[in-house]
Amino acid sequence: MTRETRTVAAQDPGAVRAPFVIHGYDEVVALDTSWNAHAHPWDELLWNERGTSMAVVGARAWTITPALGLWMPAGTMHSGSAVAGTWFRAAFFGRAGTPSLSDVPVAVEITPLLRLLLERLGDTSLAAGSRTATESMVLDVLAPSTRELLVHIPTSPLLRPIADAVRENPGDRRTLSQWAAELGVSARTVTRAFNAETGTSFARWVAGVRAQHAVGLLTRGWEVDAVADEVGYRSASAFGAAFRRTTGLTPGAFRAR
Incomplete structure (x- = not known):
């Protein structure tokens, strides 16, 4: 297109x-x-x-x-x-x-x-x-909201491959340890880099990227089960729990009507 x-x-x-x-x-x-x-x-x-x-x-x-x-x-x-x-x-x-x-x-x-x-x-x-x-x-x-769909994007040479891969495919299920092995560094090094660059952990950062992608699918009318699978969760309940922790809202709040 x-x-x-x-x-x-x-x-x-x-x-x-x-x-x-x-x-x-x-x-x-x-x-x-x-x-x-x-x-x-x-x-x-x-x-x-x-x-x-x-x-x-x-x-x-x-x-x-x-x-x-x-x-x-x-x-x-x-x-x-x-x-x-x-x-x-x-x-x-x-x-x-x-x-x-x-x-x-x-x-x-x-x-x-x-x-x-x-x-x-x-x-x-x-x-x-x-x-x-x-x-x-x-x-x-008008008032600021504590709820936001915000992701800090890592830009360092170490984390950029992870950031690019997960943002391109939020369903990527590689763990922090697997990424560390692929990059030839320790898991502790990756953990420290994520905290320094994004202010959060690898797991929470991935959950944020997945939530952003999920919202785009939900607003287009995708069913919750299909969205959960697309963004890397093994069940709709696991997706729903992670989504609520990340956004403070349920997936249903973004479903197309």
């Missing part, structure tokens, strides 16, 4: 005066699409109406879904990607009139109330007073 690559400029905060408080945008991508590293002059809230996408800041990769969005502060360099058929949405927040939710990227739970308020702002016939009231409510309910 043909892939589309889009180029967006990098703009500093305040480089462009915002003639709005909150401005929405949405699009359904027909092809697998990627965006170069860029930055917006305004804060941005990203989420999806349908499907999954990914935003990458440095070595950190967030998966964005209909349930979990991402707050991207103005001026933050980030790249992105979305699979064909994804209906992505964005809300830009003019910094002059709105306080920033966070100076660093943070996950945001897209609650039914927040979704309804953001959808209301898309009504072009909305009266000025109603728009102001709705924007105030959006700012009031």
